Amino acid sequence: MAKLLEIRWHGRGGQGAKTAAQLLAEAASSVGKYIQGFPEYGPERMGAPVLAFTRISDEPIDVHCHVTEPQIVVVLDPTLLAKGDVTQGVPEDGIILINTDKTPAEMRQAMKLSGRKVYTVNASRIAEETIGRPIPNTPLMGALIKITGIMSLDALLEDTQKKLSKKFAGRPEVVEGNLKAVRRAYEEVQGE
């Protein structure tokens, strides 16, 4: 793993970009990594474009500025692709992970993208089938650790279960659905 891995999450208010950025950070912390997970707070409202960030490192993280050159971009909502450049600041060997029913090749063509690596997974459908709501954040975490190897699937599942059991106390079906979603996206994510 790189010394410092920076991830930018593009979502819309209500899709759980902030939650994903922080859940992934927490999970990475649970396996001994140093982390930061933070949203960009603007005038948020349901449906408006939002950004969130995750930093993961093997060493303590000192910087407290915005992430401007993320190695990884996660797009929670493909309609955001028409709303500006999600690849801004992403280096040539960076990674774009998109929640879509299309293949990486189709997305590359649609985005007229050169360089970088494109991955896709239909996280909304997975969420709908496992959790019952099209909230794509947890499945995208599964896809992300498959691509990056930040941590093992088991470690992610274990930590996610712990965190969600607190958040959704008394609703084990929600926790179970989320864990299934993580596992399915881990298996179904496609790269070029």
Add this chain to the structure above:
Amino acid sequence: MQERIALTGNEAMALAMKQINPDVVAAYPITPQTEIVQIFSNYVANGQVKTEFITVESEHSAMSATVGAAASGVRAMTATSSQGLALMWEVVYIAASNRLPIVMPVVNRALSGPINIHGDHSDTMGARDSGWIQIYSENTQEAYDNLIQAVRIAEHPDVLLPTMVMMDGFIISHAMENLYILSDQDVQKFVGEFKPHRPSLLDVDHPVTVGPLALYDYYMEFKRQQAEAMAGAKAVILEVAKEYGELTGRKYGLFDAYKLDDADLAIVVLSSTAGTARSVVDELREKGIKAGLLKLRVFRPFPYEELAQVLADRKAIAIMDRADSFSAFGGPLFTEVRAAMYDAKKRPPIVDYIYGLGGRDVNLDHIRKVYTDLAEIARTGEVTQVVNYLGVRE
């Protein structure tokens, strides 16, 4: 035994409050209040603390109720931010003059207007002359550690002053980071049982007056004693830090000097920006440039002598202010550090950079620019612009 977990700054402060387990917390639990008291109110509702939680109708009332509780002889806390602190104003001074050891986390955020909710030190810099001890934190770890230490500092018989512990709004308050936390028992043992320093207001056998009228006959003696207590706080802050260091392995002082011993170029800064600046120091050191950093932790009492000692041998110094004082001569940190240097054995050139107002991002390039400017000042010995505004449209 310490546990390594991941929390946001707000969660870390709320957890420290839970472990301190104060007798009374009075708060106005909606905006501009922080998540700190919202999370803490859950602890109260779940029976995880013994605290009596008083919901009040404004921040002015929150501080008033906290003052009343503290005067009655119990450990009392509240938390605030930005406009909330502004509304508390007159009672903030009363807490200090009544020598009530209230501890209050403050999430540093901008003051209106224009309306803004982001990280900025204008709120607590405004309160710098209120008589409160002020401790600034770089990250979630420091926010947690400082809040626990603040209880011991405020309640020390040589001090008896209210203490505010700061962290940067959003940049730290809403960011999740790793930190090591103590067990509830260890925190309880460290802060100890609250011992009232004078009879409780409710003790009718030993009546006392708190907050009396004192005109030109005695007002000045009250103020003189406050000043004496603040001066004495420095030794207590260091003593408490030493004991906390023995418990946790984490060292705290009045400030943290990073690669400063042999540095030619130095930045002095508060809170989260110190981390970003430290990265740049490392980068410059690799290139053989003698850069150093001083992260100030304790702003009140201001460590004049100690600062002058470590800064005197630098060739050029930049102060970074996340607040303007509108004195037309730089920010509050700049003015104070420059005053501290007047009696130093050498007086290196000192310039000010006002930055990050209203939460504006300050990144590695901004800090690099400050060091580049300092290198030029050190080389030529000439200062062309004393007060600078960093990353602003001119």
